[in-house]
Each structure stands twice: as C-alpha cells, then as structure tokens.
Amino acid sequence: MTSDCLFCRIVAGEIPATVVHETDTTLAFRDIAPKAPVHVLVIPKAHHTDVVEIAKADPGLAGQVLAACAAVAEAEGLPEGGFRVIFNVGRNAGQEVFHVHAHVLGGRPLGPMVMA
Template sequence: MTDCLFCRIVAGEIPSTRVHETDDVLAFRDINPKAPVHVLVIPKAHHDDVAAMAAADPGLAGAVLAVAGAVAAAEGLAESGFRVLFNTGPDSGMEVAHAHAHVLGGRPLGAMVGR
C-alpha cells in the first residue's frame, strides 16, 4: 500500500529510528512518545489492524509479540515492567491503519484507561 505511512517506513521512503528488525517485523521509535520508551512494532506486510493480522497470519502475530518482548528486554524494561498495546478501530484512537503494537515503559504508566 503506497499510501500507508508504515508501509512507506518499511520501504525506507520515510526515515525512522529502527531499534529491531527481522525478515517480517520492524520496530522503531515513536515520533511522539507517550513514555520514556515508546517503540512501535509492526509487521512488514500490511494488515489493517491486529485482528486482521491474527486472522490472516497467526504466526506473524506471534512474531510481532516476540519482537515486542525482545524490544522491551533490550530497552531495559523487563524487570520494572512495560506495556504492550494494540489499538484497533476509531474508538481506540488508532491513528495509522496498519497493525502495530506500542511498547511503552521507563516509568510507572498508571491506569490502562482514563475515567
């Protein structure tokens, strides 16, 4: 998808600060971080959201989670804790329609959902 921001990052058309990469998954720093560590983990193949990715390729969904764990460990978050978050659909606040996990940590993150 040439109009997808994350597909363009995968293709190298848009620069990113890459922190981890496999044949199928790319992890890079979020340009608008919500925590001291905020890394996006995306499949290189386009899937609109995590539900579509899991339905189409469960192995890829597992690979995205494995990279999320590897990123958290590499960023020093394993002991203090971290959050892995997938947004799906308009009510979630999803901004880019390409499956992606947010790996967040580096400080206490508080409640999952504001009241």
Template sequence: MGSDCLFCRIAAGEIPATIVRETDTTLAFRDIDPKAPVHVLVIPKEHYADVAALGRADPALAGELLAAAAVVAEDEGLLGDGYRLMFNTGAYGGQEVFHVHAHVLGGAPLGPMLCR
C-alpha cells in the same frame, strides 16, 4: 498496501525512522510523539489494517510480532520494572495509523489503563 500507508513506507525505507530492531518480517522503531520514556512501535512489514486482521490472516506472523515486541522490551531494559504492550484497534480504540502496530511503553510508571 498502496503508497499512502505511512508504516508501509517506513518499512520500505521511503520514510526515515529510528529503527531499534528489524527481522525479515518485523520492524521496530521509536514513536515520533512518545507517550512514555520508552515508546517503540513494532509492526509487521506486510500490511494488515489491525491486530484482528493479522490474527485471522496469519497467526504465525502475529506470534512473530509479539516475539519482536518482547525482545524490544528486553533490549530497552524494561523487564525489571515492567512495561505495557498495547494494540489500538479501530477509531474507538484510538488507532490513528491503520497498519497493525504494537506500542511497547515503559521506563516510568504508566498509570491506569484508561483515563476517565
């Protein structure tokens, strides 16, 4: 992806982030505007616009992303009380950065899935 993708730039080390986990293919870092006591974003280092594109193009990498998110949840102490793993896809889904990313959210009751 070009230099205009925020998460590609974070993965390349051009923009600082608070990294909590890194593998050869994934990167996990704290959200700068957290919506829960624990709010970590997990991305593939390779650019895919959304989770559907990733799943179609590289199912193995999609699995690595899920595995990384599970390790983050464990490392952050979320397994006992639970956590939410969320992918926003497209404008109606609330996606703001068009580089696939999983939100690992927890540390307090999160409430309903959708607010009405």
C-alpha cells in the same frame, strides 16, 4: 505494500525512522511523539490493518510481532520494572495508522490502563 500507508512507506525506506529492532518480517522504531520514556512501535513488514485482521490472516506473523515486542522490551531494559504492550483497534480506540502496530511503553510508572 500500500502506497498511501505511512508504515508501509517506512518499511520501504521512503520515510525515515529510528529503528531499534528488525527481523525478516518485523520492524520496530521509536514513536515520534512518545508517551513514555520508552515508546517503540512494532509492526509487521507486510500490511495488515489491525491486530484482529493479522490474527485471522496470519497467526504466525502475529506471533512474530509479539516476539519482536518482547525483544524490544528486553533490549530497552524494561522487563524488571514492567512495561505495557498496546494494540489499538479502530478509531474509537485511538488507532491513527491503519497498519497493525504494537506500542511498547515503559521506563516509568504508567498509571491506570484507561483514563476516565
């Protein structure tokens, strides 16, 4: 755990979150500023900065994060209508919390991938 990391503090139970899915290695909770009717963040409980770092350091855990994304999408009823999984990497991509996290978004048409 990194004491100054928001998501590490959520994992530790120091900051509340609306948890929708949890495994031994992952945690999924609702985004506090949702961009779609369903907007869930999926994180590994262990601290890794971004998806590139976790893929290099622990590919198995990276796979568990993706499996958790699929479980969240299924539980939220998203597969039939479609959904999006997004990893932002770095400030230019909009990463605000430097603990790897996937955004699972759905529940309405999401439009183009990148806004001009």
